[in-house]
Amino acid sequence: MEAPKRDTAWGPMEVHFQAAREAHAALQEAGLEVELHQPNLPIFAEEGEAKRLAKKKADEPHEWRGDAFLLLKDRERLLEALSLIREQLAFQQIVDVTAVDFDAEDSVLWGVYQVLSLTKKARLTLKVHLPKDDCRVASAVSVYPGADWHERESGEMYGITYEGHPDPRNILLPDDWVGYPLRKDYEFPEEYHGISCV
């Protein structure tokens, strides 16, 4: 396959949008409830837009730029969606599994799955919303073995329980660490085993 056209200095964009649209259609066909989110700003900023946006107040309505993503409504069917993405849509490699706590007031975390297709040469982002009070989701390890350590990491950092993970221990943090450091409401500990953290 030809290398995708370079649209921008940071790589091709159209091929990823195309992949997202295709994946959206395929997942919906399979009966999964998926939303396709596409940016509404053009890829390139117009002259002086960076300055305009820089002056903008936080509470003004914003346009949105960047990557497209798919939002899976039902987190219970994540594995179904991922295996479909892997088997039918040929996204062979998992690039990243992570989570985002957008705001301390939000009731949900985003679970983010980045997958890559070596044959289509495209990326795809799949998101699920995980309620903060019931933060669990099926582990993707059975579909993508590469999700192993990523899930351990976001599990300890965000307190997500990846159900069915073969080895759900902490990976970067000590085993007895209290709290989930990357959550927005995380409070920094005063000390850890007598070592001052301040």
Next chain:
Amino acid sequence: MATPTSLPETARRSYWGNVWSTIKSTAVGMGITFRYLWSKPFTVQYPDEKLTTDERYRGIHYLEQDLCICCNACAKACPIDCIEMEATRHGKELEWHQFDLDYQKCMFCELCVYPCPKDCIHMGKEYALVTEDRGTLNMDLLTWQGLTEEQKVRIAEAEAKKAAKKAAKEAAAKKKAEQENREEA
């Protein structure tokens, strides 16, 4: 598991082939090392010889104190908050108390240099931050503390000017008042 695309080196070569390739590659390697044994060493004897640092080298900062206006722009730009400054204002003149840069934290990213409105903080060429006591790494970048003689003179001049102005103003006001009084009268 894997489908071998080619036979391993040891299996592919014959017994004598292995002996020969070992001797040959060892001889080639020893030839290279022997050539280097007599070549000129590449290292420098550090404290005796020093490599010159480049024009743009990002070393220990230096501050042009007479230009600095204590605006805290560099401290705000610093990602790790390692700059602290304090000065008292006497009109236009600044009485410096401290301008501390903590080199225990500093990562020499040069981000403090860009926002400076007076272009007075620079990355210097000094690099040796070797010390026996960590505390000494919290360095004071000031060349002088408090007020210099010139500043004192300037402050005195400014004050004198101010006083003169004030006096002149008072005098003018007095005059005016007198005039008004006269007019009233």
Next chain:
Amino acid sequence: MEEPPQTTPPDQHRLREIELDVRTQDVEINMGPQHPATHGVLRVLLRADGEILVGAESHLGYLHRCAEKIGENVDYIQYMPYTDRYDYLSSMNNNLSYSLAVEKLLGVEVPKRGQYLRTILAELNRIASHLVAVGTYGIDIGAFTPFFYALREREFLLDLFEKICGARLTYSYIRPGGVMNDAPAGWLNKVAEFCDIFDQKWPEYWNLLVQNKIFIERTANVGVMPAQTAIDWGCTGPMLRGSGVDWDLRRDQPYLVYDQLDFKVIVGEGYRGTLGDCFDRNFVRMYEMLESIKMVRQCLAAIEEGEVSHPDVSLTIRPAPGEAYVGIENPRGELGHYVVSDGTKIAKRMRCRAPSFVNLSVVEHTLPGCMLADAAAIIGATDIVIGETDR
């Protein structure tokens, strides 16, 4: 899909009876966190039956510096120095990945000269990083001398970096919106000079180290990772290409000016052993250096005068809201930054997808069945930087 080989759980002691009614027990050895072959503070708990390993388990986190949390607390330009410190052997590439992600949100493209400079520096940094990788690999398997020859060339590169940005390790040179400042006069000629010197020196490493019979014996057929395993486990960079997968982000998802450059993606051939062994990974690294030199030469021919930074981007960056993931080909694999912005000065999420982290995750499944000395060889061929795995 390939089932990963199961490692023995650490708490279960294997007791076996072998000939002569001798009861043997596996040895548990702690490799690291202070060990010369783990390239930093990695700890691998090995279980060995004599010289043969039966299990391995990695423990990381000794160098965890909360970079992602810091990213949610400092503004965009202030975060840039932290990206230097992920993979401290290829800071330029880290800066580049981060800058591209922020630029994607900003919607600005760096002027042509800036892009060429970035490409040159990214490739030079790739050479510098591979030199350390191949040199320290020599140390891992007992040859100390090639490392010093590699460092000599790296020294030349570090001098070049010092000339252009003033730092020798943590450059902070490539920034969102462009580069720090234009190359000084004569710098590009120096780069051309380096290319010529490197072409002469490269055969030395090849002959002294890679072609050495003992090197081949130590690396060929060691730590074999089939292509499917490499893809499944998300391996990237020389690990993936060493297993024979023809995948390079520079060609397949071209960023900067890579689509205008003529280069070959080096793929392991298994010509000294099995495809996907440690030799192939080093083979890929060795030849990638030559390809990088080729690319730098092409960039030097094509670079023209002009601006290096986008005029709209100032020190305070407020990207449009949204999220962006940009993955670039770091010397160790795909380094991605996933930035979520809400339109303010400070990012909501600053995720770094580190190649070493992923590449290391497969190592503990490769180790069982190898010998103790191979542990050093396999970990060395993975070429991990602990600053990146732990972040």
Next chain:
Amino acid sequence: MKPLTIIASALPEAPVSEAAAPQGNGLTEMLAGWLPESVPFWGLTLMASGLAFGVIMAFVSVVAMFSTWLERKVAGHIQIRLGPMRVGGWHGWAQAIADGVKLLIKEDIILASADRPLFKLAPALVLGTAISTFVVLPFAPGVMIADVHLGIFFVIAISSVTTIGVIMAGWGSNNKWSVYGAMREAAQVASYEIPLGLSLMPPVIYYGSFSLLEATQAQSGWFGMHWYILDPSVMLVSVPSFVLFFVATLAETKRAPFDLPESESELVAGFHTEYSGIRFSFFFMEEYAAMFVMSAIATVLWFGGWNFLGLAALEGIPVLYTTACMLVFIVKSMLLVFVMMWVRWTLPRLRIDQVMILGYKYLTPLCLIVVFAASLLEYLRFVLSN
């Protein structure tokens, strides 16, 4: 000329060469001349042994010190560095002395969990065996402590006792890495004894003697250049046997590419991980002493011992002649030591199974071939000469 045998009587079991060991000659006689007659013979022998030990110990220390310095310089210059440059002025010549002093005054740490007797005994045993091999080295005509008739045999036998010391050190340290190093050493040395012994056979067949002194004397022809390795009639055997001996020597003395017992990038420092101070320096000295002894054996058997072109012309001036011979011998040995260092800084390290493969599959059969060829050649020479 008759060599001045110093303590032949100290080794009553060792078969003493008749031609070269008149009883009561040498050092014992010298001491008898100085001391009152009431001192019994065993007392003289004891004193002579002590004196000889002192001399060897001093020599070993000097050799070890010079070798460490040389090693660092060679490593440095191969690696386009300089090596030690500060201590003592000229090219850091006093670096080894400074290191020695440092090691002497360093704290001697014995782990609480170590096996104390083994831990303490190991360095002494290792160094002791290394020193005792010096006994049979013919440095110069007359400068030789004992002309043991089975000198070559003696060296091989004694030098493999080092292994026991290393195993004691590894086990006594109570450290898994050390045990690995010790076990590797055991496997390696046991395997390489065979090729080492076999590769010594061609010169033995050639000289018809196990005595190192006789080997040296046999090579004194051709104005001192009739070395075994230079004799064209046996070159087909002598060169390969030397190469095989050299490789086996590297394995025997734990030098790269066979430095598995202490492979620093896998086993940290192998069997001497837990040693510090003076005990560590014993292991260090042993390594260099063993290197020197093995090189000296090679010098005697292949490179003509003390013989050198035109050296016989000095025979009239005894002191000068002896000094020159000694110098030639030591320089030749040190050159071989240098080659060992050069190899070390060039090659990567083998894996333990590859070491075994090399020993059993390659070196041993090749040695057997060479021994067979040597025997055949010797027979042919015998037939032709008669």
